[in-house]
Amino acid sequence: MIATSRARTRSPTWRLYAPASALLLWACLWLNVNTGFWNIQAPHSLDEWQLLGRAILPFAVLPVAGLMILNRRKLNLPSLSPSQLLMIYGLLAAIAAVVSPQTAWSLYWSLTFLATIAVARTFATARAPVASARQMLQVTWVVMFKDDLNELSRSSGVARWAAVPGLVSIVRAYHTRRPALIAFFLTAAFAAFFIVYRMQSRGAIFGMAAALLFALFASSRLRRYVLPFLIFAFIVLAFLESPALLSSRVSGYLRRGQSEAEFRSMTGRTRLYQNGLAAFWDAPLLGRGQWADRLVSGGHVHNSYLEALLNAGILGGIPYVASWIAGWVLFFRLQKKRHPLQPKARLALLEAGTVMMFFTIRSFPETTTASFAVDLLVMAAVYVYLEVLTISMSRRSFQQSAQVPLRAGAPKSRYRQQIAGRSGLAVGGRRE
Helix, strand or coil, X not given: CHHHHHHHHCCCCXXXXXXXXXXXXXXXXXXXXXXXXXXXXXXCCHHHHHHHHHHCHHHHHHHHHHHHHHHHCCCCCCCCXXXXXXXXXXXXXXXXXXXXXXXXXXXXXXXXXXXXXXHHHHHHHCCCHHHHHHHHHHHHHHHHHHHHHHCCCCCCHHHHXXXXXHHHHHHHHCCCCCHHHHHXXXXXXXXXXXXXXXXXXXXXXXXXXXXXXXXXXXXXXXXXXXXXXXXXXXXXXXXXCCHHHHHHHHHHHHHCCCCHHHHHCCCCHHHHHHHHXXXXXXXXXXXXXXXXXXXXXXXXXXXXXXXXXXXXXXXHHHHHHHHHHHHHHHHHHHHHCCCCECHHHHHHHHHHHHHHHHHHHHCXXXXXXXXXXXXXXXXXXXXXXXXXXXXXXXXXXXXXXHCCCCCCCCCHHHXXXXXXXXHCECHHHCCC
């Protein structure tokens, strides 16, 4: 009888916490990747029909997401949160589209940008917002891995997005005790990092290295197992290769056969930066709308902050820069108080911070979250998870969750699990 009672009260290993409607809208945004305003035209083939269908998805996604947020419940998210700051930036860029050389083009990308933030925030409307936002992260990791296999990342290439599932895999490999899962995650991480190495994407390489170091120092488990291995690996390299030869090989790998002038210009980026700055001073206050770099500066500027200034001017650039700062403030606050969290919530927090470090480094040589792209989808999920976890950790939110009346006949243990699931805290606040 005791065993039967325990079996009945045991929670399932996996459960759908996120609203099905939110997951459907999230999938629609991922389907919109690799399409654009140019696909909205009379189709003449089956391929053009599917491109048209994917291209018009944001026109339905944004109003539906807005209705979901308004009809379900009030969003309990921090004020001036990263996603809210990105929404302000996106709205200002949408207003600036009025003076864009291609107003319809700019408005379309403003629509997709705002739809991404709105849909990500709908995951916070679930009854268990922490678990819901965590599932959004999990779905995002899986989709990123699928995109790598299908080579869907047109703007940055397979290598740059292989790093994200690789980083998540390495973190998970050292936070599980199941040998089969350890082998699976290590194999996936090795495959992903090998792709990055072979493609020689310098932005992804430096971002991945910084993210791995970040995860190493942020996780006690990684420090325990990985740090001795790294020290041993460096010792072996020192015996096998002389420092001069090793330095020469690393330099040759990073140069990718480029001349000294090409390497110093960051593959032509310095010229694009000059053109971008000149275009910024033509409309410094409000910018020229989304994708202004392509329309007014003659090319992709390859810098998130310069693109934000071109898209929304100084007025929009301020909340954009603040979104990065707010994201890191939330992470370090949560990391400092992470011990009462459930193990799944702590693991997702480390994954979110590791991925955010990767994109923070990449925000300088590439455009990250300044316009709609895969990186915006990833970072929107990261930001919303940090936001709902911050609210769940607040004393007021936990007290409100504890005031839920206990149903007649329900075991106290189940009641405590119900509170923990809503708040993201471990049962009884104990460390696990």
